Amino acid sequence: MERKRLQIVEFYFICVGKLKEDYLKKASKDYEDRLSKFGKVNIFEVKNEKEDNKSALLKEGERIIQKIPKNCYNIALEINGNEYDSTQFAKRIDDISVSFGRVCFIIGGSNGISEDVLKLCDEKISFSKMTFPHKLFRIMLLEQVYRGCMINAGYRYHK
Numbered sequence: 001m002e003r004k005r006l007q008i009v010e011f012y013f014i015c016v017g018k019l020k021e022d023y024l025k026k027a028s029k030d031y032e033d034r035l036s037k038f039g040k041v042n043i044f045e046v047k048n049e050k051e052d053n054k055s056a057l058l059k060e061g062e063r064i065i066q067k068i069p070k071n072c073y074n075i076a077l078e079i080n081g082n083e084y085d086s087t088q089f090a091k092r093i094d095d096i097s098v099s100f101g102r103v104c105f106i107i108g109g110s111n112g113i114s115e116d117v118l119k120l121c122d123e124k125i126s127f128s129k130m131t132f133p134h135k136l137f138r139i140m141l142l143e144q145v146y147r148g149c150m151i152n153a154g155y156r157y158h159k
Helices: 022-035 054-067 086-099 115-119 134-152
Strands: 009-016 039-046 073-082 102-107 123-125
Touching: 009 054, 009 086, 009 134, 022 039, 022 134, 039 054, 054 115, 073 115, 086 102, 086 134, 102 134
Parallel strands: 009 039, 009 102, 073 102, 073 123
Antiparallel strands: none
């Protein structure tokens, strides 16, 4: 399989909540290290609110907005977003890297993502209509971004 030269990309991941469990920290670190071969990896954790109400969602949204970098293509992970298979997702990553060079993925907490944050996003992506724990979802997202980069580089990781 032919190897392609990839664009240098900066990846940003803004996540509501902090990883506390060792097994999740190890998995995250593993995929961060793997992904760093394709670009700089930046992970920002913002404090989650204990309450489950509109006020909590707005507070989390304000924290997220403070972390969104300038001149980035922003993607919210949202249950009602576009769905891609891994090859299509790899193509999106490639297209974004060529056009922007920087991509920011936003993972909300159990309250979801505020409308104020969604308005700043260029795209919404869904992995499924199912609900996933946001801490576990971070690992799933890191893995899929890594998989996309491997596909774009011409490796057979995804098979």
